[in-house]
Amino acid sequence: MVTFSLNGREVEVDVDPETPLLWVLRDHLQLTGTRFGCGMGLCGACTVHLDGAAIRSCSTPLAMAAGRSVTTIEGLGGNHPLQHAWVEHNVPQCGYCQSGQIMSAAALLAANPQPDEESIRQAMSGNLCRCGTYHKVQQAILSAAAVAHWQPAAEDAS
Amino acid sequence: MSLTRRQFIRNVSVAGGALTLGFQLTGCSGKPLQLGSDADFQPNAFLRIEPDGTVILQIPKAEMGQGVITGMFTLVAEELEVHPSRIDYAMAPVHSAFGDPEMRLQITGGSASIRVYHEILRQVGASARETLVAAAMQQSGLDRASLEARDGRVRSADGNVDLSYAELVPVARALAVVSDVALKPADQWRWIGRYDQRVDAVAKTDGSARFGMDASPEGCLTAVLLRCPWFDGAVESFEAAEALALPGVVAVFATDFGVAVVAEGYWPARQAAGKVRVNFTPPGGGLRDSAAISAALEAALDGEDFASVRDDPATAAAEQGARVSARYAVPFLAHAAMEPLNATCRLTADGCEVWVGSQAPDLARDVASRVLGVPREAVVIHNQFLGGGFGRRAAADNVAEVVAIARELKQPVKLVWSREDDMRHDWYRPAMAGAIEARVHPDGRVSHWQHRIAGPSINQQVLPVMMGAMLPQWVPGGPRQWVGDFVGKKDFASVEGSKELPYAFDGVSVSYRNVPVPIPLGYWRSVGHSHNAFVVESFVDELAHAAGMDPLTFRRQHLPESSRQRRVLDAVAKAANWGNVPAGRFQGIAVHDSFHSCVAEVVEVSRVDGKVRLEHVYCAIDCGQVINPDIVKDQMIGGIVFALSAALHGEITLKDGAVEQSNYHDYPLLRQTDTPPMTVVLVESSAPPTGVGEPGTPPAAPALANALFAATGERQRRLPLRLG
Numbered sequence: 001m002v003t004f005s006l007n008g009r010e011v012e013v014d015v016d017p018e019t020p021l022l023w024v025l026r027d028h029l030q031l032t033g034t035r036f037g038c039g040m041g042l043c044g045a046c047t048v049h050l051d052g053a054a055i056r057s058c059s060t061p062l063a064m065a066a067g068r069s070v071t072t073i074e075g076l077g078g079n080h081p082l083q084h085a086w087v088e089h090n091v092p093q094c095g096y097c098q099s100g101q102i103m104s105a106a107a108l109l110a111a112n113p114q115p116d117e118e119s120i121r122q123a124m125s126g127n128l129c130r131c132g133t134y135h136k137v138q139q140a141i142l143s144a145a146a147v148a149h150w151q152p153a154a155e156d157a158s
Numbered sequence: 159m160s161l162t163r164r165q166f167i168r169n170v171s172v173a174g175g176a177l178t179l180g181f182q183l184t185g186c187s188g189k190p191l192q193l194g195s196d197a198d199f200q201p202n203a204f205l206r207i208e209p210d211g212t213v214i215l216q217i218p219k220a221e222m223g224q225g226v227i228t229g230m231f232t233l234v235a236e237e238l239e240v241h242p243s244r245i246d247y248a249m250a251p252v253h254s255a256f257g258d259p260e261m262r263l264q265i266t267g268g269s270a271s272i273r274v275y276h277e278i279l280r281q282v283g284a285s286a287r288e289t290l291v292a293a294a295m296q297q298s299g300l301d302r303a304s305l306e307a308r309d310g311r312v313r314s315a316d317g318n319v320d321l322s323y324a325e326l327v328p329v330a331r332a333l334a335v336v337s338d339v340a341l342k343p344a345d346q347w348r349w350i351g352r353y354d355q356r357v358d359a360v361a362k363t364d365g366s367a368r369f370g371m372d373a374s375p376e377g378c379l380t381a382v383l384l385r386c387p388w389f390d391g392a393v394e395s396f397e398a399a400e401a402l403a404l405p406g407v408v409a410v411f412a413t414d415f416g417v418a419v420v421a422e423g424y425w426p427a428r429q430a431a432g433k434v435r436v437n438f439t440p441p442g443g444g445l446r447d448s449a450a451i452s453a454a455l456e457a458a459l460d461g462e463d464f465a466s467v468r469d470d471p472a473t474a475a476a477e478q479g480a481r482v483s484a485r486y487a488v489p490f491l492a493h494a495a496m497e498p499l500n501a502t503c504r505l506t507a508d509g510c511e512v513w514v515g516s517q518a519p520d521l522a523r524d525v526a527s528r529v530l531g532v533p534r535e536a537v538v539i540h541n542q543f544l545g546g547g548f549g550r551r552a553a554a555d556n557v558a559e560v561v562a563i564a565r566e567l568k569q570p571v572k573l574v575w576s577r578e579d580d581m582r583h584d585w586y587r588p589a590m591a592g593a594i595e596a597r598v599h600p601d602g603r604v605s606h607w608q609h610r611i612a613g614p615s616i617n618q619q620v621l622p623v624m625m626g627a628m629l630p631q632w633v634p635g636g637p638r639q640w641v642g643d644f645v646g647k648k649d650f651a652s653v654e655g656s657k658e659l660p661y662a663f664d665g666v667s668v669s670y671r672n673v674p675v676p677i678p679l680g681y682w683r684s685v686g687h688s689h690n691a692f693v694v695e696s697f698v699d700e701l702a703h704a705a706g707m708d709p710l711t712f713r714r715q716h717l718p719e720s721s722r723q724r725r726v727l728d729a730v731a732k733a734a735n736w737g738n739v740p741a742g743r744f745q746g747i748a749v750h751d752s753f754h755s756c757v758a759e760v761v762e763v764s765r766v767d768g769k770v771r772l773e774h775v776y777c778a779i780d781c782g783q784v785i786n787p788d789i790v791k792d793q794m795i796g797g798i799v800f801a802l803s804a805a806l807h808g809e810i811t812l813k814d815g816a817v818e819q820s821n822y823h824d825y826p827l828l829r830q831t832d833t834p835p836m837t838v839v840l841v842e843s844s845a846p847p848t849g850v851g852e853p854g855t856p857p858a859a860p861a862l863a864n865a866l867f868a869a870t871g872e873r874q875r876r877l878p879l880r881l882g
């Protein structure tokens with residue numbers, strides 16, 4: 001049994017603790033918003049937050065999450081300023097990489113609420129997008145960062 | 159192109175009597191199309207309005223990021239007079255009503271969706287609107303001129319009549335559908351060319367969008383498949399005792415496609431697969447290594463037996479000009495869409511259901527029915543969002559595999575490919591070689607253009623499979639393969655983008671030689687254009703330099719005055735400030751027609767201490783009437799990122815018949831940090847809309863190669879390119 005906090009709720013799972021968190025989320029907890037892209041930490045499609053930091057859930061064993069707090073795209077709630085900016089800028093094309101993009105961006109803004117273009121590029125370079133939405137990702141992060149009333153801590157308040 | 163009423167009926171299969179027949183829309187299969195309920199207003203196969211006013215459009219094409227749902231909503235909304243965001247979509251089931259009007263198959267490809275459907279969908283909206291207005295006329299006793307449809311309501315000018323579409327549904331469904339409706343003139347459009355949202359954006363930002371990977375019917379197990387690393391092997395024997403002892407493992411068995419390992423979830427299945435030892439039948443002979451394939455393509459260029467696909471004789475005497483010649487080569491490429499292939503199958507009493515993100519659901523249905531040995535009608539395909547397609551998801555190998563596994567397992571099962579499976583078992587963009595020459599005359603004229611192309615034919619392999627879904631199933635494979643072999647001799651997919659050379663050169667000949675390889679081939683974003691544009695537009699640049707002329711001036715000189723090519727070249731040159739770059743900056747240009755659109759691109763690079771860097775890409779497109787400007791720009795940029803990933807990094811190599819690359823570390827894509835700023839110009843046009851999904855891709859590689867030549871003086875004729 002491994003216990004951790006998932007999107008603000010305590011969960012307990014009876015899964016081999018070596019199982020990557022990605023598959024616990026997708027196969028056992030039916031949270032399919034977190035995507036499988038490469039399984040090797042190369043693409044960022046599986047990005048979630050562990051105690052607020054962006055991690056690759058495909059390469060993070062469940063054991064690492066024990067007693068800690070995990071946030072997935074579903075946990076952002078749909079009202080996160082980044083999600084609004086994503087819709088306003090029509091960022092997604094196929095959409096498959098976008099959960100990971102948004103989770104990486106959310107961790108970036110939490111650590112650095114006013115990033116410049118270069119720090120956005122650096123922070124987002126681990127997230128591949130085969131559809132080539134990189135410019136839109138950048139624009140959306142810049143415009144979400146400009147939303148004055150946004151509190152970085154809001155994400156974990158639920 | 160405008161449709162006559164008869165064509166319209168044939169193409170849309172609009173049952174004129176749909177309402178009276180209770181919408182018994184019968185296709186070639188003889189199976190009626192049943193969507194929604196009898197209480198709905200269903201003027202045709204595409205549209206229905208439910209009694210609560212919900213408008214649902216059947217989407218006959220795959221949504222793989224190209225924005226087809228948004229585009230189709232916009233076209234219907236414009237005539238139906240409801241806001242595009244008020245429409246709901248359903249992925250159309252497999253039915254002849256939803257076959258592509260040109261390709262027959264229900265397939266998404268050739269950047270064709272909006273081009274072939276724009277007029278049909280506007281008719282769909284207009285005829286529904288007029289039928290609703292007719293219902294309001296009946297209801298109110300007013301004539302047509304006194305009523306106006308707008309924002310989902312029919313109103314009279316004096317406001318005495320004000321009926322919502324929902325209120326009109328019960329009346330409208332009993333009326334004959336009004337057809338032959340004149341479409342709105344462009345100056346009355348509210349959304350075509352203006353609507354700038356994506357209707358699928360919310361689902362794709364909150365995690366709720368359902369891809370094939372997310373399908374999970376009750377009791378669904380997960381399978382992985384151990385395939386033979388070389389393409390002509392089969393399972394000889396396997397040893398699975400150790401794997402079967404692992405927790406969560408349900409079954410390990412051989413199929414025609416490899417050894418299936420089934421477990422309760424992906425991770426235990428993948429772990430167990432690592433413990434299975436499989437012996438495959440040994441590889442056959444033939445071309446099994448990249449070096450051998452390259453040598454064979456080179457040798458083919460020196461040989462005879464080329465099939466001519468264009469031969470315009472020259473009038474000038476050849477010896478007058480200076481002969482310029484060069485050879486080019488491009489590698490195999492993988493699609494590498496972000497969502498690895500997958501498919502889910504549940505057996506039913508008489509057949510099966512399949513959940514998959516497919517560019518060709520009727521092909522998927524045909525393949526599934528053959529594997530299961532049931533009629534096509536016993537297979538139901540639930541098409542999902544595609545996590546990238548790029549041509550890969552027009553194949554249904556994943557569907558054949560999952561149905562074979564489900565048949566054996568007799569339980570719902572999801573087959574998940576690893577990234578490594580996806581990279582090593584793709585249907586690859588073929589490696590190609592080209593020999594090209596021309597004569598440049600002292601006045602800049604060009605004559606005796608001769609382009610010979612050697613490489614494997616995609617259609618020789620793929621057409622027989624596609625035809626399987628188009629023909630009755632009793633037609634055996636032999637004749638289908640015969641057609642494939644025949645088409646392969648002059649494969650249009652191998653010569654497209656070379657054959658249609660737009661320049662007014664004196665004497666153009668293009669020929670092709672099919673060099674079969676034992677490697678699966680498929681359509682890769684822009685198909686033949688992806689390599690022919692590189693060869694043609696690089697070589698045109700070589701000719702410009704041989705003539706001592708500026709590459710833009712040289713191109714313009716050989717293009718007709720009022721041509722689309724000139725217009726996009728001028729537009730991109732203006733945006734890029736062509737010819738006026740600061741010191742240390744260098745530009746390359748290319749123009750290319752594909753999928754009825756015309757695109758020109760300029761790549762700008764810098765060179766510092768011998769290191770070349772991408773600085774900016776400029777693009778201009780003429781795609782006729784733009785439906786959604788933002789989506790067109792995104793498709794251009796996405797197509798360019800896709801092309802530059804290939805031009806700088808893309809290369810699939812083979813050793814002993816197996817693909818050497820496995821994941822994104824050895825098949826890299828452009829990342830956020832590698833992608834330069836881009837500017838896209840939409841050239842205004844009121845011509846009917848043409849393709850946008852693919853046309854951005856072809857000009858990028860040659861524009862980059864031409865920029866590298868400008869920066870370094872070295873002509874690179876082999877992809878991928880080196881930056882300094």
Ligand code: FES
Nearest residue numbers: 037038041044058
């Ligand atoms: S799936 Fe985890 S980084 Fe690619």
Ligand code: FES
Nearest residue numbers: 094095129130131
């Ligand atoms: S939107 Fe398709 S991979 Fe990013």
